[in-house]
Amino acid sequence: MSRKQERQLYWMLIAALSLISISMTSINQFNTNLVNGSGNTALKYSESELSEGSVVANKLPEYEEGKIDKRCHLPTSSSDNYGYYSESAEDEEYDESEEYYNDKGHQHPKDDILFGPCSYNYPNNVKPAEGFLDGIDFYHLRSTIKNLEICFSKCIDVTEKEEFESSFLVQVASIGLTKVSLKLMTKFGYDPAFISIPQEEHPEEFNAVQAAIRGGHALTVKALTKSNNAMVIDRHGRTVADYIDLKGSPIRPTEAKSILGLIVRHDKSTTKKNRDKNVVKDENNSSWSSKTVHSYDDTCNIDILEHEMHRDEFFKEYYSTGRPFVLRGHVPKEEAAAFSKDRWNTKRKYNTHQRRWSVGPTAYPSKTGQEHCSREFTITEIENCTKCPEMPDSPMVTAWHPNDEDFELLYPMYNDKEFYESSGWRKIDEWFGSAWENENKMS
Numbered sequence: 001m002s003r004k005q006e007r008q009l010y011w012m013l014i015a016a017l018s019l020i021s022i023s024m025t026s027i028n029q030f031n032t033n034l035v036n037g038s039g040n041t042a043l044k045y046s047e048s049e050l051s052e053g054s055v056v057a058n059k060l061p062e063y064e065e066g067k068i069d070k071r072c073h074l075p076t077s078s079s080d081n082y083g084y085y086s087e088s089a090e091d092e093e094y095d096e097s098e099e100y101y102n103d104k105g106h107q108h109p110k111d112d113i114l115f116g117p118c119s120y121n122y123p124n125n126v127k128p129a130e131g132f133l134d135g136i137d138f139y140h141l142r143s144t145i146k147n148l149e150i151c152f153s154k155c156i157d158v159t160e161k162e163e164f165e166s167s168f169l170v171q172v173a174s175i176g177l178t179k180v181s182l183k184l185m186t187k188f189g190y191d192p193a194f195i196s197i198p199q200e201e202h203p204e205e206f207n208a209v210q211a212a213i214r215g216g217h218a219l220t221v222k223a224l225t226k227s228n229n230a231m232v233i234d235r236h237g238r239t240v241a242d243y244i245d246l247k248g249s250p251i252r253p254t255e256a257k258s259i260l261g262l263i264v265r266h267d268k269s270t271t272k273k274n275r276d277k278n279v280v281k282d283e284n285n286s287s288w289s290s291k292t293v294h295s296y297d298d299t300c301n302i303d304i305l306e307h308e309m310h311r312d313e314f315f316k317e318y319y320s321t322g323r324p325f326v327l328r329g330h331v332p333k334e335e336a337a338a339f340s341k342d343r344w345n346t347k348r349k350y351n352t353h354q355r356r357w358s359v360g361p362t363a364y365p366s367k368t369g370q371e372h373c374s375r376e377f378t379i380t381e382i383e384n385c386t387k388c389p390e391m392p393d394s395p396m397v398t399a400w401h402p403n404d405e406d407f408e409l410l411y412p413m414y415n416d417k418e419f420y421e422s423s424g425w426r427k428i429d430e431w432f433g434s435a436w437e438n439e440n441k442m443s
Helices: 003-030 055-059 145-158 167-174 178-188 208-214 218-225 240-245 253-258 311-319 333-338 341-345 379-383 404-410 417-422 426-432
Strands: 072-075 082-084 099-101 107-109 113-115 118-120 303-305 325-327
Touching: 072 145, 113 145, 113 167, 118 145, 145 178, 167 178, 167 208, 178 218, 208 218, 208 240, 311 426, 333 341, 417 426
Parallel strands: 303 325
Antiparallel strands: 072 082, 072 118, 099 107, 113 118
16 A cells, blocks of 8 residues: 555544534534424524525525625626626635636636636635634535525526536535526526436436435525425435434534424433543543543434445435444554554654644634734643643644655555455445545545
8 A cells, every 4th residue: 555545544533533523513403492392493494485496595695796796706798718606705815817618618716606607716714603612614504695595596597508417406406506406407407306317327426406405505405406395305215304314414404393293302321431420431442532622412412333235225215315424443453553642652753742733722723813822832742632822721732744755654454355354444445345445535
């Protein structure tokens, strides 16, 4: 296994752990008052309000053309060149120095969200109302999401049908652009349950309704299905109601009730752990600190599985439905030991008591408007919540990007094919195919 492959393996692990952590946090935040459907939401529509398909669009806020900001990249009516539709813009500065061409030959600024011949430069970071330390920059909660909907709606108005394809409906449904989804269905007749590639051969493909459910966009689901919760949306014969009734569904019970009219009471299974107040037992004997200032909840409202999972089960039950889960017991002890603190301490370069790291209140202070601490910390100091003199109320964290040498020194065992095939990474190959052959899809 090459060094590049080792790096990919490492970051797939980090990504998987991050997704599980984020999913658990989000679900627990939504857990209060959800089972009884007592939560409130401002988005409520009756059956009659959606019966004609386009009514939801009329219920959503109308925006003036002049409100389209400079991030919106639309075709002009006079030529084949592309430019910004309006001079009005948000406060963020925009750099259009680097551009590229899409598969139809249209020029776009780099890193835009593409929509046919149009694009929108969506900022990577927007400061939450609570600030970066107390809030999370969820894309779907940004005020700028409305500008994305304005831009793409206008794009449909000023562009010929030949520039679009049915897959665009999946794209906009996945990010909850309800008005754009409805306009594509009304103007072009796109089927929200259509999948151009057979799922039997490509189980990773999904239709617009599945995409909206996976994104947790209840209003978009209602618009796409015209309030038909009995609509069959996959090759297994499952309906919208079936998806939402599954444990850990992205459509939480409060939105299921207030928007879709579905009463969902997800069972609460409990997972007991050996705890001593705020200390979790280190079952893998990793030696990493497991102390936390936060209390633990015995309730876990996503599936925790300890059996072997075939790829068909994975795609059917979790991938297509957008449900998070925890898969336990798939990492050999030898592999877990490779990531232990004790192993790091055998390598002078990574010793947790000696090597010092740049730290801050967030992993990337320069991207979140903070400063690094004036002094560097050892990992032991980070674990012990050592205070930074300038920011004594903020715990210090760091992020590390290992290079080829780091992988060779810390994880040489992945060069052993036999070891790799028994490691936790085997599920990646089984579910998605070779990571090396599908590098561009692995993210």
